[in-house]
Amino acid sequence: MMNMTQTQITWIEGSVVEEEVHMSIVEISQATRAPEDLIMSWVSEGVLSPAGSSPEDWRFSGESLRRAKTAAHLTHDLELNTPGVALALDLLEEISHLRNQLLRQNLG
Numbered sequence: 001m002m003n004m005t006q007t008q009i010t011w012i013e014g015s016v017v018e019e020e021v022h023m024s025i026v027e028i029s030q031a032t033r034a035p036e037d038l039i040m041s042w043v044s045e046g047v048l049s050p051a052g053s054s055p056e057d058w059r060f061s062g063e064s065l066r067r068a069k070t071a072a073h074l075t076h077d078l079e080l081n082t083p084g085v086a087l088a089l090d091l092l093e094e095i096s097h098l099r100n101q102l103l104r105q106n107l108g
Contacts, residue, residue: 022051022059031065032072038082039068045082047071047089 029036040055042048048068050058060068067089074080074088 021062021065023061023065025050025055025058025060028060028065028068032068034068034072034075038075041082042068042071042085045086047082047086 023031025036025039028034029039032039036055039048043050043058048060048064048071050060050064052058070089070092071085074085075082078084078088080088
């Protein structure tokens with residue numbers, strides 16, 4: 001009998017966004033394919049927290065871009081409304097925090 005070894009390869013694709021990046025509402029709208037009025041509703045619901053006092057002055061960080069992309073997927077794929085997106089993002093972040101905490105405990 002011949003013993004065959006299988007190698008499993010996982011391909012992960014992504015992009016690195018610097019935290020120092022500062023995107024306007026137009027740029028974040030284009031990057032997420034979400035209309036500007038939806039982004040404004042995410043800001044009013046606390047999903048995104050841009051710097052600046054008005055939509056014309058808003059600047060979004062790399063972290064905001066990550067959250068906005070996730071929010072866009074939740075809106076489009078799961079048809080969640082804005083409060084649902086805010087709740088889902090909070091829960092996803094809590095899960096991530098708890099997983100990291102467990103990893104630290106298991107490694108320590």
